[in-house]
Amino acid sequence: MEDTKKNIFLKNKSWAIILVAQFLLFFILSKIDFAIHFFSDFFEWKKKFHIMLFSGVRISVGDIIYPLAFLFLIYSLIQIIKNRKSSTLKHLLIFLNTTYFIYQFFWGMLYFQPLLIKKISRTEVEISNDNLKQLASKYLKLCQETREKVSEDDNGIFKINDIQKIKEDILKLQNHLPKQINQKKAVPVLSVKSSLYDKFMNKTGILGYYNPFSAEAQYNPNLPATNIPFTLAHEMAHQLGYAREQEASFIAYLCVKNSDNLDLQYSTRLYVLKGLLRALSQDKRNNDFILNLTSQYSEKMKRDRKKEVEFYESNEGIISDFFGITNELFLKSNQQEGRITYSYFINLVLAYEQQ
Incomplete structure (x- = not known):
C-alpha cells in the first residue's frame, strides 16, 4: 500500500x-x-x-x-x-x-513574431505633438464627413444597417491588405459570434476576444454601435494570426482604409481619432488643443460620444477595474503595452500615413 x-x-x-x-x-x-x-x-x-x-x-x-x-x-x-x-x-x-x-x-x-512596424519603416518613428495634431485634425474631418452619410436611430444615434454585411466585408478586405506588410492568408470562412456572456462583458470593459482553442472571434453585441464594426475587424485580425492587441487594431485599420462600407469607416476613423486624442492627452500642454478639437465634433458625433460615455459610466465598478488590471498584466506579460499607453498603435498609424 x-x-x-x-x-x-x-x-x-x-x-x-x-x-x-x-x-x-x-x-x-x-x-x-x-x-x-x-x-x-x-x-x-x-x-x-x-x-x-x-x-x-x-x-x-x-x-x-x-x-x-x-x-x-x-x-x-x-x-x-x-x-x-x-x-x-x-x-x-x-x-x-x-x-x-x-x-x-x-x-x-x-x-x-517580429514587430509589424519594422515592415513599414526601417527607421524609428518619432511621435511629435505636431504630427499627432495634424493627424487628429485630419481624422476629425474624416469622422465629420462620414458621420453625415451613415444611418441613425430615432434618438439621432448612429446605428448599424447590416452587421452581417460588415463581417463579410471585413473577410473580403483581408485579401487586399498591403503585401509588404501582411503575408498572412485570409481565411474564406466566417466564424464571428456574439459572446454568450455579453451582459457580463458589459461590466468588464472587454469589447471582444479571440478564442485560441476554437479559433472563434467573439464580440459584445450590447456595445454602443460606434464600437462594434471596428471591434469585429480587430477580432478577425486575430484570426489572421496577429496576436498583439495593437497590431490587430492596426490590421483592422488597414482593412477598413480600402472599404466602401460607411459603418466600418465611421467606427474605425472614430477609433483612430480617439487613439490620437489619448496620445495627445499624455502631455498636459495639449489640453487646449484637445478641448478645441473635441468642441468641433458635429452635433451627430456629440450624440454618439454621449451614448458611449453613458454606456461605460453605467457599467463602471469593481469588476471593470479588476478586468482592466488583469488585462494590463496579461498584455505586459506578452511583450505588449498596457491598456493606458496607446503609442504603438499610433506609431503604426503614423508610420503608415507618412509613407
Missing part, C-alpha cells in the same frame, strides 16, 4: 516537473527566431481547418469550453483538499499540461 502511494506521488511529481519544463521550454523558444517562424507557419497551415471546425455552430463553442474547464478546476481542487486524492491531482496536472501546450502551440508563441 505504501509503495502504491509512493508510486502515485512520483507520477504526480513527474507531471509537475513536465509543466515547469514546458514553461522553461517555451520561454527559450520565444527567444529563437527559427522557432517563432515555425509556430507562425504552423498557424498559417492549420488556421483554415481550425476556423472551419466550429464555424457552422451558431453559438460560441469556446464560450462553453471555458466554464467547463473552470468547473473541472474547481471540482479537482475541492477533491484534492477534501479527500487528498492523488489520482485527482494527476488528472489536474495532465489537464494543465495539455491546456498550456495547446495554447502555446496554437497561439501563445505568436506574441513573439
Whole structure:
C-alpha cells in the first residue's frame, strides 16, 4: 500500500516537473527566431481547418469550453483538499499540461513574431505633438464627413444597417491588405459570434476576444454601435494570426482604409481619432488643443460620444477595474503595452500615413 502511494506521488511529481519544463521550454523558444517562424507557419497551415471546425455552430463553442474547464478546476481542487486524492491531482496536472501546450502551440508563441512596424519603416518613428495634431485634425474631418452619410436611430444615434454585411466585408478586405506588410492568408470562412456572456462583458470593459482553442472571434453585441464594426475587424485580425492587441487594431485599420462600407469607416476613423486624442492627452500642454478639437465634433458625433460615455459610466465598478488590471498584466506579460499607453498603435498609424 505504501509503495502504491509512493508510486502515485512520483507520477504526480513527474507531471509537475513536465509543466515547469514546458514553461522553461517555451520561454527559450520565444527567444529563437527559427522557432517563432515555425509556430507562425504552423498557424498559417492549420488556421483554415481550425476556423472551419466550429464555424457552422451558431453559438460560441469556446464560450462553453471555458466554464467547463473552470468547473473541472474547481471540482479537482475541492477533491484534492477534501479527500487528498492523488489520482485527482494527476488528472489536474495532465489537464494543465495539455491546456498550456495547446495554447502555446496554437497561439501563445505568436506574441513573439517580429514587430509589424519594422515592415513599414526601417527607421524609428518619432511621435511629435505636431504630427499627432495634424493627424487628429485630419481624422476629425474624416469622422465629420462620414458621420453625415451613415444611418441613425430615432434618438439621432448612429446605428448599424447590416452587421452581417460588415463581417463579410471585413473577410473580403483581408485579401487586399498591403503585401509588404501582411503575408498572412485570409481565411474564406466566417466564424464571428456574439459572446454568450455579453451582459457580463458589459461590466468588464472587454469589447471582444479571440478564442485560441476554437479559433472563434467573439464580440459584445450590447456595445454602443460606434464600437462594434471596428471591434469585429480587430477580432478577425486575430484570426489572421496577429496576436498583439495593437497590431490587430492596426490590421483592422488597414482593412477598413480600402472599404466602401460607411459603418466600418465611421467606427474605425472614430477609433483612430480617439487613439490620437489619448496620445495627445499624455502631455498636459495639449489640453487646449484637445478641448478645441473635441468642441468641433458635429452635433451627430456629440450624440454618439454621449451614448458611449453613458454606456461605460453605467457599467463602471469593481469588476471593470479588476478586468482592466488583469488585462494590463496579461498584455505586459506578452511583450505588449498596457491598456493606458496607446503609442504603438499610433506609431503604426503614423508610420503608415507618412509613407
